[in-house]
Amino acid sequence: MIADDLSTKIRGGELSPGSALPPQKELSARYGVTLATLRQALQQLEDDGLLSQQPGRGTFVAEPRAAYRLDSLRGFAEDLHAQGRLVATQILEQTVAQPPAWAAAHFGDTFHAVRLERLRLLAGHPAVHQVSWVYGLELAKADLSGVSLYAALAEHGIAVHRASEAVRPGLLDQATAALLRQPVGTPAFLSERVTYGLDDQALVVDRATILGTMMEIRTEREVSGLSMQWVQLA
Template structure:
């Protein structure tokens, strides 16, 4: 095994084992290279690999730090947001900011149809107590108008009422927090974000939920699993390009 991979494996084990906690600074590169008995070039290869793996953050002029862990937003599963993150071992809580029957706006009505009723559900998702996602969902019908969705997945709530989720279509694009989202997520306006629009369909292929979410880019990353018979990924040029 090349020396840089040996160093990367050793430092990676210390990070994952908690010996080097998130936010802690690594010793200076000259000191590290001497302790491992390698050149600076070899050490830097190891640090670059760990940075690519999301374990380190190299900050010019400041040093090298253990990266804060990021939650993964998976595109290859049909689960609710909180379900997905809890399955990864994250502590997720939900604040309900609004839940009422109303007429869907144009973007949601384009999928659900313009005839009310529909439930507007606005939620703030917190990871380990820190705001990470702002979500507005429009749900066909009024059955969930009074449901307690603070600790229950929306998909599970639908299933409990005999409504099966069959598939979902989602588009995710890069963006930045506007002032309203920045206030809710406690970040400066302009902070990097993912903007998601998802439509969930039932067995009859009618849209059940039209959902928009603003996902804080500094706390989340997107991951997919690809296989010959698995996830299909397509690329589309932005209309703004």
């Protein structure tokens, strides 16, 4: 009852993100339950991503959580857009250049590729810095500010077949910290992804820095397989 009532108020906008709930004693009296029962309900809502309990400060309505699946061929923005999240993309650079060694190693014999540098903003806050190298020059002049890179490739008749991705923990360096508006040394996830076409030619090689204070990795293990997601922290 308590969890359902608070959940309805949060999802309906009556309790807005960032707003503080009344003290626990006041809430328990309002609902006519013990503190233990109230705390169980609050914990359930925190587990659901609707509340954030902060020791010494109180309980607050959490920002909406967002996730993108690591086990699909959709990109970060595509997954979040599909959930109705507000995601914006800033194109920092889109040029034709010679790929660095880490990208060229996957492309094989190529002298030029499209370098695409993007900043992803989640609910108006910088969350991801991404540098992508795209095989071929088809997307050199394409407007990629409002379209998925995979969708843009498809529009040019280039089919995406599979992708491999490695994610490791790291810290923001000075340049990336400035772009993400965070202190140097802030925790981050460092992602390296290679996307392949039907002929197993590498199409996109990119490196992304994902702000660790905003996102986390969650998995659900089932008999049928493993589901992995990025989840926005409250």
